[in-house]
Amino acid sequence: MFRRSLLPLVRPRPSDAPGLVYDSGVEEDGLILSGTTRLPATGETYPVKGGYLDLLGGRLGGDNVANLTNFLPGAGRGYEPLWRVRSLNLLTGEDFSNEREMEIIAQKVDPGRGGLYLDLGCSAGLYTRNLANTLGDAGDVVGIDISPSMLHEAARQARKAGATPSFARADAASLPFADDSMDGAVCGGTLNELGDPARVLRETHRVLKPGARLAVMGILKARTPNGRRLQRFLSTGGIQFFAPEELEEMLDAAGFEPDLPITHGAVFFAAGTRL
Ligand SMILES: C[S@@+](CC[C@H](N)C(=O)[O-])C[C@H]1O[C@@H](n2cnc3c(N)ncnc32)[C@H](O)[C@@H]1O
Secondary structure, rough: EEHHHHHHHEEEEEOOOOOOOOEEEEEEOOEEEEEEEEEOOOEEEEEOOEEEEEEOOOOOOOOOOOHHHHHOOOOHHHHHHHHHHHHHHHHHHOOOOHHHHHHHHHHOOHHOOOOOEEEEOOOOOOHHHHHHHHHHHHHHEEEOOHHHHHHHHHHHHHHHHHOOOEEEEOOHOOOOOOOOOEEEEEOOOOOHHHHOOOHHHHHHHHHEEEEEEEEEEEEEOOOOHHHHHHHHHOOOOOOOOOOOHHHHHHHHHHOOOOOOOEOOOOOEEEEEEEE
């Protein structure tokens, strides 16, 4: 599903102005459910199928081994019921419901401003559909991920929740959106899985409007020797962990005015305003 009115902002390459147009397919209330979009300048086509606009085609996207698990059959279906509902309880050591997490994210990204929001590495779409329901008629959300299995599930869950966000298969390291086109961005857990998080933050800065907010949740660098040993092992698969001061430095270097990160156990919530 992808909102037709957002297609002009979609640029498979940053120089691809003025973006995609709708060719044909099945549409419902302005949402393309399946069909074909096209880049007029080159004639290249991009399908909407399985619940998302596919901008990667045969390309894998992403750049580390950890991501490959997200491509396994059933990865999308299992992600929220098997991991996401209890992940923050485990990682924070507190009673940390998805609702509590969403409250913090909403407070940081400020959807009260309305407009267009981006969910970077949306997986099964927890942030995307919640933000879409919070925004209602005041705005739109696009969730991007590289995993077909996750995106398919994200679209299914969104429809079940009565939300109508858009989903695209795209690489966060080369965001397929026009400069200054978004009013806010969220990123739940994905920063830890990216090969080049600094590049993704720079790309996010490029697509956000000045004054827009970015809210990021993720896992901190361990403070105990056992935790550090485990994280060293996980980092061989491409997972990275951050200290609060590193998050501030990365946000600052990408052109954001960073908030002081807040931490709960092993989890951080970082945020910044796009300068
Ligand atoms: C930790 S999960 C995200 C969880 C999700 N945001 C949530 O809150 O439930 C990381 C996701 O990022 C995706 N991902 C990894 N590298 C990516 C990239 N370069 N571009 C877009 N998505 C990526 C993975 O496929 C995976 O679904």
